[in-house]
Amino acid sequence: MKLNIDCASCGAEDELHSGGRCWTCALADTVDRLLTNPSSGSIPSELAPLAAALKSMKRANSGLTWIRQKHVTEFLQRLAHTPAVTHQALDQLPSSRTREYVRGLLVEHGVIPRRDELRARYNHWAEEAIERVTDPGNRETVRRYIRWHHQRRMNQMAEVSQGTFQRSKQTVTVAIDFLNWLTDRGAGLAELEQTHLDAWQAEGPTTREIADRFLKWAIKSNAAPPGLKMAPHRRGTSPRLSASAQEAAVQQVVHTDQLPARDRAAAILVVVFGQQIEDVAALSWDDVTVTEELVTIRLGSIEIALPDPLDGPWRRLASDPGHGLTAAHPNSKWVFRGVSPGRHINPSHLRERLRTVFSARAARLGTLHELTKLAPVPLIAETLGYSPATIERHATDSAAAYAQYVAAARRQRWS
Incomplete structure (x- = not known):
């Protein structure tokens, strides 16, 4: 008591x-x-x-x-x-x-100015990564690759995204592994041959394909001989949530309280509107309007109204956004506040929180796949904030799947 x-x-x-x-x-x-x-x-x-x-x-x-x-x-x-x-x-x-x-x-709290922490973290990581290159000549090549390809691109961004940060680290890591692999075999980048590239890919996991990004830069920079090719890193092979699994996920997210309101709100944007988890994590209250009559969210260039019952978790989140008991978020604009002061939730952490219901990537791809059956590509792209080329790829896959379904149905009918 x-x-x-x-x-x-x-x-x-x-x-x-x-x-x-x-x-x-x-x-x-x-x-x-x-x-x-x-x-x-x-x-x-x-x-x-x-x-x-x-x-x-x-x-x-x-x-x-x-x-x-x-x-x-x-x-x-x-x-x-x-x-x-x-x-x-x-x-x-x-x-x-x-x-x-x-x-x-x-x-x-205004003691020091805000800076791009992911850019600063990458710069520090890069300095340490370069030391892992065993050959001094290759070390200088990697240093130039980081400076003129990755850091230069980051410096052109208003703020480095989590995706850019992770991809840049992965690309450089694989490039370093590739160069050290060449060194162990007594080969240099200037003497690189197609047999080296074929052996590199044949001997290891599919992630070795990512070295193709470094190879293209090396050839363009005259650091490697022209005409060499590596099988590019394959895209579009990720699994996607089936229509029935999507329906089950929506039922769980919208009609039950198994997840906190914050996770339910995030899940709705992924499984209903096909949003990338990085964009969901970075959503601010400037993009959301909650009134007694309506909840709207700006996705791409258009504000989308959330009908009942999709608006429920968002209303609860607006009334209690969380993380208000510490000094970390005095005037936070983020919808999904993170543990780190003044920052939104880490996309990887949000992805893990949603994993009890679905894989965020599989759910997003499944949603885009189904949406392309229902509306024109330009409309989907503008509404959801995607490039038309991205939606076009999903539409092509969707049409191919539908064509296979029709063919199978006809065979069954005439058999």
């Missing part, structure tokens, strides 16, 4: 923590102690917004539990000793989840 008594420090009637003080005052004292620079005897002015945010957490007991963990305590004390709080200064501190979480808090 909880006993409410006036706090000896602030006078509030609240559950006490220790020494006659409430949890909020205990949290405030801990924050002040950890963020105080011993040299000056005070909290650095640039850390004052962070201190205020941590003290104002709605659930003070959870905040105190988090901040008293040894790794968090040590990091905040180290931060208080930092001469100037910048991204560069944080990068010099030991890499950890705590560092990145606190970095996010510093950004959200």
Whole structure:
């Protein structure tokens, strides 16, 4: 049974923590102690917004539990000793989840400017990846490949997407493996022959096909002989959810409460509207309108109204978007808030959350496959935010499947 008594420090009637003080005052004292620079005897002015945010957490007991963990305590004390709080200064501190979480808090509360974290993470990863190349000459080739192909493309983006980040890492990783494979066989990129490429693909998994992306760049850059070819990485072979499985998924998502409202809302966009999980994760409340009469979501260039009962999970999510008890999301615009301060949910994490109902990729492909049977390609592309070429591929596959069905039906009829 909880006993409410006036706090000896602030006078509030609240559950006490220790020494006659409430949890909020205990949290405030801990924050002040950890963020105080011993040299000056005070909290650095640039850390004052962070201190205020941590003290104002709605659930003070959870905040105190988090901040008293040894790794968090040590990091905040180290931060208080930092001469100037910048991204560069944080990068010099030991890499950890705590560092990145606190970095996010510093950004959200105006201490340091926002930066593209995926671009920064990729740059750091690339520096370490280059060291895995065994041949010095190949190491320089990979460095140029990263700089002039991947980083250059990223620098042209307003913000690097999770998909671009993952694909760039995978492509470079396979390129490094390929070059090290050549080195082990005493071959150099300049002396590359078709037999090398054939052997590389024959001896390993299908992911080796991804080296085709590097090969094209190497030939174009005169780093490899012209005329060589590698079987390209195959696309369009992923499984898709059948129409009956889609119907079952919709029934579970829309008509049951087996999933939280947030997951149900995300699942509707995937299995009903064929949206990519990366786009769902990055949806903001600027794209969603919730009124008493209607819920609309902007997909592509058109706002789509969600009829009853599709609007139910969205109304519940709008009333309680979650992650409101910590200092991580003071003014978040994201529909699907993430654990990291100020950032939306990681697409991979959202994909895993939906896996209990369906594979997000299979569900999306199945939906697009079925939609192309019902409406013209340009209309689907504009409505759902896809390129016409992408929808055209699904329409072609759908038509082929339908033709096979008709042929089978005719054979059965005449047999």
